[in-house]
Amino acid sequence: MDNKKGGFIGQIESNEVINVAAEKGSVLNARILWTFSSAYKLTKIEDHKKIAKRAFNYILKYFYDTEFGGIFWSLHPDGTPKDTKNQIYAIAFVIYGLTEYYAVSKDEKALKVAIDLYKKIQEHSYDPINKGYLEAFTRDWRNIDDLRLSDKDANEKKTMNTHLHIVEAYANLYKVWKDETLQKDIIEILQVIDTHFINEETGHLKLFFDENWIENPDVISYGHDIEAAWLLLQCAEISEEHSLITKYKKHAIQLTDATKEGIDEDGGLWYELEPKKNELISEKHWWPQAELMIGFFNTYELTRDKSYLNVVLKNWNFIKKHILDSENGEWHWGINADYSLIEKDKAGFWKCPYHNARACIEIINRIEKIKNE
Structure with missing residues (x-):
């Protein structure tokens, strides 16, 4: 909190230094x-x-x-x-x-x-x-x-x-x-x-278009793929349009399966892939991990296939080991391929208590729902 000028400080750096400016x-x-x-x-x-x-x-x-x-x-x-x-x-x-x-x-x-x-x-x-x-x-x-x-x-x-x-x-x-x-x-x-x-051939998302829906092909964003998988289904359910609920259940499974391409052996989700060069942006940021947990748990709920649940558990272990800051709180921005920390904001313009807090809240609520069935 910004106790001098109101609201909240704009940035806390990776080393916990508060930037009041x-x-x-x-x-x-x-x-x-x-x-x-x-x-x-x-x-x-x-x-x-x-x-x-x-x-x-x-x-x-x-x-x-x-x-x-x-x-x-x-x-x-x-x-x-x-x-x-x-x-x-x-x-x-x-x-x-x-x-x-x-x-x-x-x-x-x-x-x-x-x-x-x-x-x-x-x-x-x-x-x-x-x-x-x-x-x-x-x-x-x-x-x-x-x-x-x-x-x-x-x-x-x-x-x-x-x-x-x-x-x-x-x-x-x-x-x-x-x-x-x-x-x-x-x-x-x-x-x-x-x-x-939604690219139904690949299961990934198309990201950028002009006003006439002509695509400007760009990266594959694994975090957005898996975020969309569960979030769009949730929105369809809120809309109460049954045909869309049916459609987005299928999309949820396809987007989840496509995301598997970006999961490393340690359970972490890579950031992005440049398809033209087949070049991986070999970083594991905090927010794709959070979305992976919800997305794969959601697909487990849809299918009751425990292989999806196993991905969640392995990813949670990865988060606890490499992303969660148990000493100072919050999650680190992420890690590089060699497991060194990415030294970017702990909180800031883009680093917010949203993806990770939401993942925890969603998982808690979904576990409770299953327990009460």
Whole structure:
């Protein structure tokens, strides 16, 4: 927590050094909001709810753009806007956090802002001609040249990653706001993802497209493959569209099986593969491990094939040995092929208590469900 300037510190470095001068990212703060709200559901620990409320208050006061109705991408440490672009990915995460917070707090302001942000995405990002959603805009919702989430991404107008997290956010909103138009929007996004983003020949995801759905082939992202495997099925179940539930059960198994290609002998999941060169990005980051645990457990639930459960257990042992920081808390960014630590943020713009906390919460809830059957 940033006890001098409010909210949360923008970065804790790999060596536990707190960087009070770091910019504050909307994604980090939205994920803190979601994580501590979701944790409170499970733990009923009042401190978790208090931290969620702190994140909620800070987002509304500093990140929420009351003039144009968007979310600032980043702030200076004192809370003044730094990068004011509207990145739809970030807005989706704020919706995700706000709706989870509303579920535990019943604060009507959280629901109202979530609904307003949903309507802004539909108004400005939705492509009524070709379907799907465009990536980013200026503060006042004009077109912008650089659409990328980060430097490593292709500069394309439609991406798998953003669509995945829009539907995740919309599904979480629908859980607390049973609006028929929202339900139809969720169903349409799932149909778009089925049509364009899932490669049924390989079982992997296609990641980048232009506005007319012409693909710009890129890497195979094992973490996104396995995250999509379980998360899209969950969204389909929330949509209550039976044909999509059936379809996404099949996708879940296929995406899970395709992810097996990226699992090392030690149980860890490699980061990405460059197919043209058949070149592995031989790092094991924290978040693909977290998503692997949920994704393979989910496929175990669907099939009752214990080979999927064995992958989860082996991966959990890998996490405990190499990723979990039992001394200082949280998870390390990851390890290199030689098992040396990747010295990047312990917490920061992209390193947030979301993938790993969610994995723990999901696995706990799924084990309880099986025990009660």
